[in-house]
Ligand SMILES: [Zn+2]
Ligand SMILES: [Zn+2]
């Protein structure tokens with residue numbers, strides 16, 4: 001085919017909804033900052049959002065979103081000085097499985113240090129993904145005197161100028177605290193709904209019990225007031241394992257299948273506190289092959305994800321191996337070691 005000008009600019013290379021990526025523009029220079037899927041833009045570049053990213057020199061830069069024009073697929077952002085204030089969208093993502101695309105797979109897993117065998121269940125289906133973003137919270141991180149006694153009502157409450165906690169009497173400490181400064185509700189929630197392939201992964205009781213046992217073992221090995229002990233106490237082992245595993249798979253995704261993290265996302269749903277299910281879904285209407293690639297190459301992805309995490313010099317997970325900017329769960333309930341348990345179990349199958 002032959003055409004004048006630059007027709008390829010108007011063709012959405014990732015398929016599906018035309019022009020579904022949103023361009024983030026610097027209000028002062030008019031330059032493009034980056035592009036992202038509409039789903040991620042709703043959650044991270046809504047009007048009022050504080051948005052952090054790296055510039056071309058690798059420096060962190062902070063912006064304040066002035067507007068998100070959904071029709072024009074454009075967000076306008078103003079550069080602002082580095083701040084301890086940040087925003088978190090009130091969002092909700094739901095997946096609904098409509099129909100299996102191929103026969104489901106059952107994967108036999110060897111769980112290390114146990115002679116036991118567990119099972120993972122993998123399903124590639126046609127399904128519906130819906131997101132709604134109803135508003136956001138403005139939060140600020142600050143260093144302040146506080147009580148670090150977990151049993152005290154003043155735990156992590158600001159105690160400015162106090163040497164001792166007035167409730168439990170313990171010496172106060174300086175720690176990083178998160179304070180909600182404002183809550184904003186949108187007049188009209190942002191909503192998006194599309195049908196696309198979804199790869200679902202779930203685990204049997206043996207695997208979930210294995211995760212629980214490993215989490216208890218990890219907890220014994222760490223300082224009781226450390227941040228990692230807090231994570232292990234606050235979240236169920238199954239959630240930590242299944243969520244971290246999915247992030248490690250996605251971290252390896254661009255290396256293994258040459259796809260982009262703008263093409264696929266991951267969400268975890270709890271059937272109950274001991275049984276969580278992970279869903280990898282394509283970010284474009286009708287799909288782009290990402291969830292299918294994950295379904296077909298899961299053990300290869302698990303090997304690469306485990307290698308990435310192990311070779312990373314962080315202790316409990318960092319943006320290079322675990323934290324993902326588009327996580328619908330706000331990067332809560334993540335721990336490198338817990339994800340590695342499932343990556344290793346899946347990597348061991350051929
Ligand atoms: Zn106290
Ligand atoms: Zn890391």
Ligand SMILES: [Zn+2]
Pocket residue numbers: 243247266267327328329330331
């Ligand atoms: Zn996540």
